[in-house]
Amino acid sequence: xxxxxxxxxxxxxLGAAALAVAGRNLFGSVVFYIVxxxxxxxxxxxxxxxxxxxxEAAIGAGVTGVLLIGAWQGMKEAGALEDSQAPPWPVxxxxxxxxxxxGGLVITxxxxxxxxxxxxxxxxxxxxxxxxxxxxxxxxxxFRAYDTLLExxxxxxxxxxxxxxxxxxxxxxxxxxxxxxxxxxxxxxFGRLLPPLGLLVGVYLVWAGADQPGxxxxxxxxxxxVWILIVLSGLRDEPRVSSLPLRAVIIAGPAVFLGAGLxxxxxxxxxxxxxxxxxxxxxxxxxxxxxxxxxxxxxxIAGPARRLS
Amino acid sequence: MTELLxxxxxxxxxxxxxxxxxxxxxxxxxxxxxxxxxxxxxxGSGVFLLFGGTGYSAAGVDPVPQxxxxxxxxxxxxxxAFAAALAVRLAQGGxxxxxxxxxxxGP
Amino acid sequence: xxxxxxxxxxxxxxxxxxxxxxxxxxxxxxxxxPVITALAFWLALETHARPQGGALGGxxxxxxxxxxADGLGAVLLLTCALxxxxxxxxxxxxxxxARPESARRYTFWPLFYGLWAGMNAxxxxxxxxxxxxxxxxxxxxxxxxxxxxxxQAAVNYMMIALAGSLAYLLGAVLIYAALGTLDMSLIAQRAxxxxxxVLIAAALITGGLMAKTALFPLHGWLPPAHxxxxxxxxxxxxxxxxxxxxxILARVWFEGLPGLAGAGVxxxxxxxxxxAIVYGSVLAITQTGLKALIAYSxxxxxxxxxxxxxxxxxxxxxxPWTAGAWGAMGFHLSAHMxxxxxxxxxxxxxxxxxxxxxxxxxxxxxxxxxxTSLAFGLCAVSLMGLPPSGGFMAKYxxxxxxxxxxxxxxxxxxxxGGLMAAAYLFKPxxxxxxxxxxxxxxxxxxxxxxxxxxxxxxxAIALGLLSAEPYALMVSGLPEAGEAGLEEAEP
Numbered sequence: 001x002x003x004x005x006x007x008x009x010x011x012x013x014l015g016a017a018a019l020a021v022a023g024r025n026l027f028g029s030v031v032f033y034i035v036x037x038x039x040x041x042x043x044x045x046x047x048x049x050x051x052x053x054x055x056e057a058a059i060g061a062g063v064t065g066v067l068l069i070g071a072w073q074g075m076k077e078a079g080a081l082e083d084s085q086a087p088p089w090p091v092x093x094x095x096x097x098x099x100x101x102x103g104g105l106v107i108t109x110x111x112x113x114x115x116x117x118x119x120x121x122x123x124x125x126x127x128x129x130x131x132x133x134x135x136x137x138x139x140x141x142x143f144r145a146y147d148t149l150l151e152x153x154x155x156x157x158x159x160x161x162x163x164x165x166x167x168x169x170x171x172x173x174x175x176x177x178x179x180x181x182x183x184x185x186x187x188x189x190f191g192r193l194l195p196p197l198g199l200l201v202g203v204y205l206v207w208a209g210a211d212q213p214g215x216x217x218x219x220x221x222x223x224x225x226v227w228i229l230i231v232l233s234g235l236r237d238e239p240r241v242s243s244l245p246l247r248a249v250i251i252a253g254p255a256v257f258l259g260a261g262l263x264x265x266x267x268x269x270x271x272x273x274x275x276x277x278x279x280x281x282x283x284x285x286x287x288x289x290x291x292x293x294x295x296x297x298x299x300x301i302a303g304p305a306r307r308l309s
Numbered sequence: 310m311t312e313l314l315x316x317x318x319x320x321x322x323x324x325x326x327x328x329x330x331x332x333x334x335x336x337x338x339x340x341x342x343x344x345x346x347x348x349x350x351x352x353g354s355g356v357f358l359l360f361g362g363t364g365y366s367a368a369g370v371d372p373v374p375q376x377x378x379x380x381x382x383x384x385x386x387x388x389x390a391f392a393a394a395l396a397v398r399l400a401q402g403g404x405x406x407x408x409x410x411x412x413x414x415g416p
Numbered sequence: 417x418x419x420x421x422x423x424x425x426x427x428x429x430x431x432x433x434x435x436x437x438x439x440x441x442x443x444x445x446x447x448x449x450p451v452i453t454a455l456a457f458w459l460a461l462e463t464h465a466r467p468q469g470g471a472l473g474g475x476x477x478x479x480x481x482x483x484x485a486d487g488l489g490a491v492l493l494l495t496c497a498l499x500x501x502x503x504x505x506x507x508x509x510x511x512x513x514a515r516p517e518s519a520r521r522y523t524f525w526p527l528f529y530g531l532w533a534g535m536n537a538x539x540x541x542x543x544x545x546x547x548x549x550x551x552x553x554x555x556x557x558x559x560x561x562x563x564x565x566x567x568q569a570a571v572n573y574m575m576i577a578l579a580g581s582l583a584y585l586l587g588a589v590l591i592y593a594a595l596g597t598l599d600m601s602l603i604a605q606r607a608x609x610x611x612x613x614v615l616i617a618a619a620l621i622t623g624g625l626m627a628k629t630a631l632f633p634l635h636g637w638l639p640p641a642h643x644x645x646x647x648x649x650x651x652x653x654x655x656x657x658x659x660x661x662x663x664i665l666a667r668v669w670f671e672g673l674p675g676l677a678g679a680g681v682x683x684x685x686x687x688x689x690x691x692a693i694v695y696g697s698v699l700a701i702t703q704t705g706l707k708a709l710i711a712y713s714x715x716x717x718x719x720x721x722x723x724x725x726x727x728x729x730x731x732x733x734x735x736p737w738t739a740g741a742w743g744a745m746g747f748h749l750s751a752h753m754x755x756x757x758x759x760x761x762x763x764x765x766x767x768x769x770x771x772x773x774x775x776x777x778x779x780x781x782x783x784x785x786x787x788t789s790l791a792f793g794l795c796a797v798s799l800m801g802l803p804p805s806g807g808f809m810a811k812y813x814x815x816x817x818x819x820x821x822x823x824x825x826x827x828x829x830x831x832x833g834g835l836m837a838a839a840y841l842f843k844p845x846x847x848x849x850x851x852x853x854x855x856x857x858x859x860x861x862x863x864x865x866x867x868x869x870x871x872x873x874x875x876a877i878a879l880g881l882l883s884a885e886p887y888a889l890m891v892s893g894l895p896e897a898g899e900a901g902l903e904e905a906e907p
Contacts, residue, residue, distance in 0.1 A: 006317060009849040012325040017351050018329055021335030026343060033347045040354050043321060047361055054356070055379045059386050064350060067386075067393055071343050074397035089337045095337035105616050109590050110363065112612035116596040118364050118371035122479050137377035143475045146421075150537060150549040151380045153415040154427050157530035157553055160389035160435065161560030164523035165398040169407070169580065171519040181519070201434050203404030217383055224410050242517065244438070251432040264473070270421035300390040304398065310874040323550075336579060337772050342571065349578050356586050363593035373479075374592065377545050381585065385554050391556055394841065405644075415510040415861040416647045416768035 006046060013039045020144035026081060031066045037061020050213035052138040054205075066228070066301055074303075093136075120220030131212030131279035140215065141282045145271045149261060152254045152289060155296045159250065163241055166305035172242035174309070175302035182233035191233025198226035206290050210279065216253075216286045227298045240303045247297065253292030257285050322362030328355025342396040347387055353385045419459050419472030420483040420540040424495060424550075426452050427533035434525035441525045443513035448529070449501035451785045452536075456490075456497040463490035464889060478598035483540045487889035489744045493539050493718040495750040498746065498875060499655050499757045500532045506761055506868035509647035511860045530557035531652055538660040542671070544588040544598040544621075546628035547664050551628070552581060558657045566647035573641045576627050576634070580661070583624030600672040607673055618676065621668055628661035630693035631722060635715045637698075642711040648765025650707060654714045655757035659749055662721050666745065669725065677725070686726035688831040692719025697836035705773050706763050706844055710756070712839060713871065716833065717752050720744060720814065723826055727817040737817040739891040746890035747883070751806030751876050755798040756852035758872030762792040765866060766848075769857035775844050780851035789848050794873030795843040798880070806879030809887070822846060 016036035023029045037060045040294045043054035082096045085091070120135075140148050166173075175291035181187045202223040209215035230236050260281060261271040273281045328351055335348030357378040364371035430448045434441035462468050469484035471477065485493065511524040534554025541547050555577040563570035592598055594617065595611035607614050642654045669677050688724065696716025703709040705786040728741035765788045770777045782789040798807035811830055818827040860866065 003317065005321070006320050010320060013324060014327055014331070017331050017344055020347050021331055021339075021344070021351055026341060027366060029344060033350065037354070040408075042323075043358060047317075047321060047365055047370050049375050049378075052357075052361065052370075052375050052382075055355075055382050059382050060350070060361065063390055064386055067390055068343060068346065069325050071346070071393035071397055073358055073482050075343065078397065078400035079499065080400035084330065087340065093332045097335035098337055099330040102333045103326055105619075106326040106586070106590075107323065107358070107611040109616040110319070110326060110359070110593075112610065113363060113594050113618075114613070115612045116594070118366070118596055119373045119479055120366065120368050120371045123372045126475070126479060135372035136375045136379070137512075139372050140379065142473065143479045144373070144406050144481055144546075145378060146472050146481050147546050147549055148376070149428075150546070150553060151383050153375050153431060153533070154384055154387045154553045154556065156431065156435065157526065157560075158391050158558050160523045160526035160530070161391045161556055162394045164519060164527065164560050165394050165563065166519040167402060171522075173438070200404070215379075217379060220682065242373055244436075247424070247436050247438075251435050254360055254428075255432050256429055258425055261421065262429070263417040265421050265425070268418065269474055270418045270472055272427075300387070303394050334772075345575060345578075347434060349582065352582050353585075354583065356589055359586075360589045360593070363589075374589075380545075380549065384549060388552065388556060391560065392571075392578065395559070395563055395567060395571055395574060398563075399571055402567070404566050404568045414863070416764040 009039065009043055009046060019260065024086070025163060030072055031070060034061050034065035037065060045130060051134070051215065051218070054213060054218040058218055058225075063221060063297055063301065070255065070301065073107060086190070088193065095263070107145065129278065130282065132212065132271070134209060135213075137209050137215055138212075138280070142273075142278070149254075149257050149271070150180065152257060152293070155293065156250065156254055159296050159299055162300055162304055169237065170305050170308055172240060173305040173307050174238050174240055175299065175305050176238050178232065178237065178307070179232050179234045187233040188235060191230050191235045194229055195226045198222055198229070202226070202290065202294070206286050210283060210288060212290055216289040216293060219290045223294035224297035224301070225292065228301060231302075238302050241299075248286075249295045250292055250299070253289035254284075256288040318362045318365030320362070321365070322359045325355045325357070325359030325362055328352065328358065331355075343393070345369065346392055350385060350389060357381060417468065417472065419455065419462065419485050420468060420485055423452070423455050423459060423473065424483075424533060424537040424540055426455060427536060429759065430452075431526045431529035431533060433873070434529060438522065439515070439517040442728055444525065445504040445508065449504055451531070453494070453497040453501050456494040459485060459572045460490040460494050460889065463487055463892075467892075469689070471726070477543070478597035478602055480597060481541070481543045481546050484542045485540055487892040488742070490751055491746055491886050491890050492534060492659075495753050496532075496535050496539065496656060499753045499872065500652070500892050501537070501654075502868050502871050503648050503651045503761065504528060506651075506865060509865050510646065510648065518783065520621040524561070527557040527560050528641045528652070530554075531561065531657065535656050535660055538664060541669070542600040542852070544591060544600070544603075544672075546598075548581065548585055548588060551584075551660060551664065554657060555581065555628070555658055558653055561649040562641040562645050562653060564649055566640060567718070569640035569644050569894055576637045580624040580627035583620045584628070585624075587617040587619075587621030587624065588768045588884070590614075590620070599666060603672040604674060610675075611829060614673065615676065616685040618668065618673055621734060622665060625661045625665040625668075626688075629658050629665065629718060630715060631688055631718060632695050632715065633688075635692065635696070635718075638715060639708060639711040642714060643705065643707045647761060650711075650764070651757040651760040654711065654760060658718060659753065662718070663749070666721075666724065682726050682729070685722045686826060689719040689722030689725075690826065692716060692722070693829055693833040694836075697833060697840060700840040701836065701843070703799070703840075704775055706767060706775050706778065707760070707773060709775070709840055709844065710759050710763055713837065716837070717748075717756070717799065720748050720830070720833065722893045723814060723830070724766060724801045726823060726826060727814060729821070729823060737820040738815050740820070741817040742893045743887050744810050744817060746886070747806055747813060747879070748810035750886070751798050751879055752808050753878065754872045754876040755795040755805075755807060758791055758869040758876065759799065761872065762788050762795065762869035765860060769860065770855065771858055775847055778844055778847040780849070780853060780855050781857070783854040785866070787870055791866065791873040792848070793845065793871035794877055795869065798843060798876035800837045804880040806883070807876065807884045809880045
């Protein structure tokens with residue numbers, strides 16, 4: 001795509017960001033943030049980074065957007081929606097000065113960059129050892145698998161953190177509000193129609209992720225979205241946070257990943273894969289991760305336990 | 310041609326820097342937690358765009374930054390999810406539960 | 417390297433286990449404490465021979481991630497394991513037992529293990545982005561645990577943590593953009609190629625980590641969060657969490673960017689550190705609440721850590737006093753971990769027993785709670801820097817380094833800080849022995865809970881009594897010039 005397109009896209013991105021950050025209406029800001037996320041995903045597409053574009057659209061715009069809408073709703077229910085007055089001018093002045101300073105500093109650093117080749121070639125040279133066609137997956141589950149392992153546990157810890165906010169009298173109960181819909185309504189038809197489709201897309205994204213753009217995080221997000229749709233349509237309710245099968249699903253992926261890493265450590269190479277079986281091992285880990293990520297994301301959105309039935 | 314490509318990376322890197330500044334303003338000037346979380350995420354995606362833009366060459370975006378960005382997006386989501394839940398719980402349930410509510414006994 | 421991975425992986429495994437174990441999750445600490453402590457002890461023995469490390473999966477940096485433990489890392493991993501183990505066992509009193517599952521009794525444990533895993537992961541990693549993920553794991557668990565006490569304080573803590581992580585992440589990204597690597601030893605080799613960008617990156621990293629470490633003047637979030645939390649949580653937050661970001665900061669400047677810190681940067685660290693000591697101590701003296709006093713003491717004690725930068729010369733060259741300053745930092749980190757955790761645990765027991773959190777409520781409590789009061793006293797000795805404690809070794813080595821390098825003004829700050837620590841800790845100590853009668857107290861859930869702060873206090877003292885081994889280990893990786901110069905500095 002042309003430079004003109006890039007420049008226009010960047011202008012739109014900055015405009016959406018400004019409206020999201022400084023707009024008067026809080027709900028409007030959330031909506032602009034979601035628009036902004038989609039535009040950022042377009043920027044990644046323009047740069048040819050399809051994996052990042054998928055992650056940004058699904059997680060950065062989608063899941064984060066839903067979370068923010070949920071938070072807005074929760075604040076509204078609590079009667080705590082902060083008024084949307086502009087902050088007093090000295091605050092704005094100092095913040096603007098700080099922002100200008102930070103931006104200037106970062107731009108100076110960018111201009112002073114010496115220009116180096118990065119690791120594109122190194123990855124291309126080494127990814128054959130993992131028998132993976134997608135270099136990003138090779139980095140995520142091969143070369144820097146430790147980052148990814150810690151990251152999946154950050155998600156598990158975040159879920160524990162969110163659950164810790166549950167009021168004690170409803171502990172063990174169900175997160176999120178109850179949704180009911182007419183069995184012949186539009187939502188219900190959506191809820192019946194879209195899940196098989198979403199499931200298909202999710203499975204495809206993991207399967208393709210080995211060689212083409214995609215992977216556990218993107219696929220997990222799609223599956224989480226499917227679940228949210230089912231809940232919204234009133235076809236099924238969220239599970240209880242005390243449910244043992246649910247907890248098993250949450251820890252399955254990280255447990256398989258960590259287990260593989262520790263087994264490697266016992267065999268002499270922590271987070272190493274047996275030669276010739278790297279691809280198989282990575283695919284198994286990715287499938288397990290996808291299921292756990294989907295469940296964890298869906299529950300992070302649902303929030304703390306809220307009701308007993 | 311290469312020069313133009315290098316410039317493309319620069320366009321996005323500089324946009325990233327501008328997003329960081331915008332988000333910084335929002336994070337400092339705004340009091341509402343949701344707005345500060347939006348600002349946090351704007352800074353985050355600005356940092357990532359800078360990462361991708363500086364890692365861009367004729368061969369595309371360096372895959373190592375791409376992988377790190379995906380990790381970073383997930384971490385940012387985890388932080389946002391907890392921060393949002395915490396802020397809502399503070400608004401709904403107050404600073405702390407009274408002593409008997411959580412049934413905790415002991416120091 | 418496999419042992420290092422096991423040290424980061426073991427608490428992660430317990431995190432997952434406690435998520436699935438439900439109301440039985442509390443009992444896992446009986447396995448986790450000995451297993452992880454044994455692993456850390458094993459590592460300390462191995463590190464004695466030579467530093468441990470290697471590339472995960474066999475992928476060398478810059479492509480892969482290398483783990484590394486030098487003597488300092490090994491000592492800190494062991495101290496952290498001891499502190500977390502004792503605090504975890506102590507927490508059984510509140511979050512254990514045969515009661516049905518509750519939100520906090522259930523979630524305390526995964527957050528506790530997540531915090532421990534984050535600590536260990538920070539201590540073994542030398543990769544800037546991996547450190548980012550590790551410290552986010554630590555932060556999310558720390559804030560969630562702080563919310564057990566005050567949700568308002570936790571929100572403020574969260575906002576600072578978010579801002580700090582973004583600044584750090586931006587710095588790390590700029591380092592990669594400039595040098596094509598995130599590994600500290602490779603950064604050290606390549607940094608001169610892109611001095612300007614690297615300096616800006618270093619400034620961002622430093623600002624972010626200073627906020628997370630609560631260095632004056634970015635300390636505002638700490639006293640409310642640490643002071644309002646439940647006992648075991650206060651101990652974990654004050655003893656462990658704030659140390660992680662400091663260790664990263666020290667490693668970035670001393671290992672990643674040696675020689676890059678100009679005189680201005682070093683002086684800035686020294687001035688802020690000194691200001692933190694004075695400001696934190698003065699505020700500690702004025703507190704009427706016991707936990708608030710201890711929390712402000714943390715603000716002051718963190719200041720000492722930043723004196724290491726001027727005292728060790730910013731890593732610019734191996735001056736004769738570098739090893740002394742480095743050792744002082746190691747002693748201060750470990751002694752403060754043990755003593756501060758012990759102090760918070762003892763304070764929690766005393767507040768529970770006395771039924772009130774003001775210092776005035778402690779009157780005569782030493783006669784009703786002798787073991788707890790003894791533990792409080794032992795921890796206080798180390799915090800004041802009195803011999804023969806680990807805290808004494810830290811301050812002694814700092815003084816020697818300050819005088820050897822001709823920076824007598826820092827020596828004055830160190831001495832004044834010790835006197836002020838004595839002043840603020842004497843207030844509760846005097847109360848404990850005041851009056852004549854034995855106050856009636858509420859019985860503890862388990863009598864053995866008083867042993868936890870006693871073990872930590874005794875360990876803080878033992879660190880000073882048996883200082884030769886840990887000292888040798890902590891300075892083992894340093895240049896010869898530094899080690900040789902220290903002969904005369906050793907007591």
